[in-house]
Amino acid sequence: MADAITVQHLVVRRGRRTILHNFSVAxxxxxxTAIIGPNGCGKSTFLKAVNCMxxxxxxxxxxxxxxxxxxxxxxxxxxxxxxxxxxxxxxxVTVRDLVGMxxxxxxxxxxxxxxxxxxxxxxxxxxxxxEAYAGEVMQHLSGGEQQRAWLAVLLAQDAPILxxxxxxxxxxxxxxxxxxxxxRRINEGWQKTIVVVLHDMNQAWQYADEVVIMKDGALVxxxxxxxxxxxERLWDVFSVRxxxxxxxxxxxxxxxxx
Amino acid sequence: MNREGCYRTRWRWLMLAVFVLLALGGCLLSVMQGVAAxxxxxxxxxxxxxSARTADQIIWNIRLPRTLTGALVxxxxxxxxxxxxxxxxxxxxxxxxxxxxxxxGLAGIVVLIVWPAYLFWMTPVAFIGAMAAAAxxxxxxxxxxxxxxxxxxxGVAVSAFLGAIISGILIFYSDRVHGALLWMVGGLxxxxxxxxxxxxxxTVIGLALSAVGAYYLNLLQLGDDMARSLGLxxxxxxxxxxxxxxxxxxxxxxxxxxLGFVGLIVPHIVRLLxxxxxxxxxxxxxxxxxxxxxxxxxxxxxxLAPAELPVGIIMAFIGAPFFLFLLRKEx
Numbered sequence: 001m002a003d004a005i006t007v008q009h010l011v012v013r014r015g016r017r018t019i020l021h022n023f024s025v026a027x028x029x030x031x032x033t034a035i036i037g038p039n040g041c042g043k044s045t046f047l048k049a050v051n052c053m054x055x056x057x058x059x060x061x062x063x064x065x066x067x068x069x070x071x072x073x074x075x076x077x078x079x080x081x082x083x084x085x086x087x088x089x090x091x092x093v094t095v096r097d098l099v100g101m102x103x104x105x106x107x108x109x110x111x112x113x114x115x116x117x118x119x120x121x122x123x124x125x126x127x128x129x130x131e132a133y134a135g136e137v138m139q140h141l142s143g144g145e146q147q148r149a150w151l152a153v154l155l156a157q158d159a160p161i162l163x164x165x166x167x168x169x170x171x172x173x174x175x176x177x178x179x180x181x182x183x184r185r186i187n188e189g190w191q192k193t194i195v196v197v198l199h200d201m202n203q204a205w206q207y208a209d210e211v212v213i214m215k216d217g218a219l220v221x222x223x224x225x226x227x228x229x230x231x232e233r234l235w236d237v238f239s240v241r242x243x244x245x246x247x248x249x250x251x252x253x254x255x256x257x258x
Numbered sequence: 259m260n261r262e263g264c265y266r267t268r269w270r271w272l273m274l275a276v277f278v279l280l281a282l283g284g285c286l287l288s289v290m291q292g293v294a295a296x297x298x299x300x301x302x303x304x305x306x307x308x309s310a311r312t313a314d315q316i317i318w319n320i321r322l323p324r325t326l327t328g329a330l331v332x333x334x335x336x337x338x339x340x341x342x343x344x345x346x347x348x349x350x351x352x353x354x355x356x357x358x359x360x361x362x363g364l365a366g367i368v369v370l371i372v373w374p375a376y377l378f379w380m381t382p383v384a385f386i387g388a389m390a391a392a393a394x395x396x397x398x399x400x401x402x403x404x405x406x407x408x409x410x411x412x413g414v415a416v417s418a419f420l421g422a423i424i425s426g427i428l429i430f431y432s433d434r435v436h437g438a439l440l441w442m443v444g445g446l447x448x449x450x451x452x453x454x455x456x457x458x459x460x461t462v463i464g465l466a467l468s469a470v471g472a473y474y475l476n477l478l479q480l481g482d483d484m485a486r487s488l489g490l491x492x493x494x495x496x497x498x499x500x501x502x503x504x505x506x507x508x509x510x511x512x513x514x515x516x517l518g519f520v521g522l523i524v525p526h527i528v529r530l531l532x533x534x535x536x537x538x539x540x541x542x543x544x545x546x547x548x549x550x551x552x553x554x555x556x557x558x559x560x561x562l563a564p565a566e567l568p569v570g571i572i573m574a575f576i577g578a579p580f581f582l583f584l585l586r587k588e589x
Binding site: 048051053073074076077078080081082084087088089090091092093094097101102104105107135153157 | 476477481483488490491533534535
């Protein structure tokens with residue numbers, strides 16, 4: 001399988017602190033890759049560096065064969081869509097208008113909204129199941145619905161790669177799983193490469209094809225969840241005791257023990 | 259589009275229509291009222307068929323240029339404020355409060371007093387002054403991103419500093435400064451057709467550029483990271499839009515002096531009525547800015563008639579409490 005994003009020897013500094021030390025990883029195309037690691041280990045910084053939102057001190061980040069720094073901002077946003085951990089939105093923007101902003105990378109200075117834009121917006125809203133709320137303003141939506149609206153913005157952007165920084169953090173468990181189910185469907189139905197920072201290792205276990213474990217700005221390991229999320233390694237990285245259990249319907253899950 | 263969306267759009271257009279009516283009413287009142295009151299019918303007749311009566315002289319030579327200057331100054335200041343509020347992500351941004359007007363004012367007054375022969379270059383020089391002030395404010399306020407309160411504080415400091423230099427020049431060249439006091443508070447009393455032609459091109463250019471910029475301003479409201487990942491080069495957009503705001507403020511300062519608070523009050527009221535979409539805020543602010551300044555200037559002429567107040571005093575009376583109200587509510 002080809003890699004969508006190849007990162008080699010990436011170093012990122014912020015002020016005097018080095019956040020990422022000589023970080024190398026390959027993120028496979030068409031898969032859901034979960035990035036996990038303790039707070040402050042550089043997960044968000046990594047996503048932002050990949051999307052050229054913060055400069056890299058050294059190293060290379062390639063999309064396919066091409067360096068991300070060689071793309072113009074607009075061209076890059078046609079390749080990669082990114083959902084930040086927190087986002088502002090004026091309370092009175094409708095879902096449709098917000099999703100329409102996802103079409104910005106395709107906009108020319110004087111052109112209005114094309115038929116193609118409208119179709120892309122409709123498809124995106126439909127994919128996240130918000131058709132009934134398209135004309136609703138954001139402040140009337142619940143947290144889960146707002147997050148789905150943001151996912152629709154990313155879909156309208158029509159980029160093959162989606163980067164998401166903790167998209168489930170502010171949601172209750174039910175809505176967390178709905179967002180992850182939706183990501184899975186988007187991955188399969190729209191053939192998107194998805195890279196998502198998650199806090200819950202059990203969610204990474206259940207939903208991800210690949211897991212990247214980070215600690216202190218360095219890569220610990222990468223591979224399929226069953227291979228890398230072992231109790232020993234989770235102890236090393238998070239300092240918590242865990243066990244892999246089999247549920248009554250024959251599936252497995254990670255439980256965190258005291 | 260569903261029913262609610264349709265209703266919202268209709269409401270916004272209705273509000274824009276109300277602004278247009280207010281602006282037309284403001285212009286008409288401003289032409290009619292003054293030491294010599296002229297009836298609306300006479301005004302329309304005089305505008306339609308000029309003759310050589312006294313009333314014609316008053317309207318064509320005094321009132322009309324003053325009204326038009328006020329209208330264009332109002333539109334420019336309101337647009338400048340609307341843009342700055344989005345670019346600086348700060349509800350209190352206004353060219354006067356954050357010191358951009360003071361930068362334009364200092365540059366303008368240097369031309370006016372020290373090199374009066376180059377009066378033609380007044381607005382371009384004021385523009386450079388405004389941009390320089392904006393750059394200084396950004397530099398002072400920038401520390402891991404922009405924090406609203408820091409911009410205001412930096413602006414107050416820059417404004418005070420530039421204001422002191424302006425006062426110094428005025429005192430030093432006191433013999434040359436006729437009506438400089440009026441200029442310091444912002445006034446339209448001496449407006450002539452020359453002022454109208456000096457500011458009109460900038461209103462047209464500024465309005466066109468802000469209309470193009472409306473979409474960028476909407477994206478900036480999503481926060482820098484999100485705007486960037488949607489493909490906007492945030493720094494470039496910020497620089498370009500700040501330049502447009504500075505140009506608009508500089509052209510207004512060049513003809514009306516340091517008229518404050520228009521750029522603060524107008525975009526806020528417009529936002530309250532039409533919502534946060536800049537595709538409506540931009541035209542709404544321009545039109546409502548016309549209404550605000552023409553009506554305030556009319557009031558300034560009537561309150562103490564036959565004496566008249568500079569319009570800047572009226573704006574400060576309305577604007578300062580409004581600013582304090584916003585300060586409590588939003589920061």
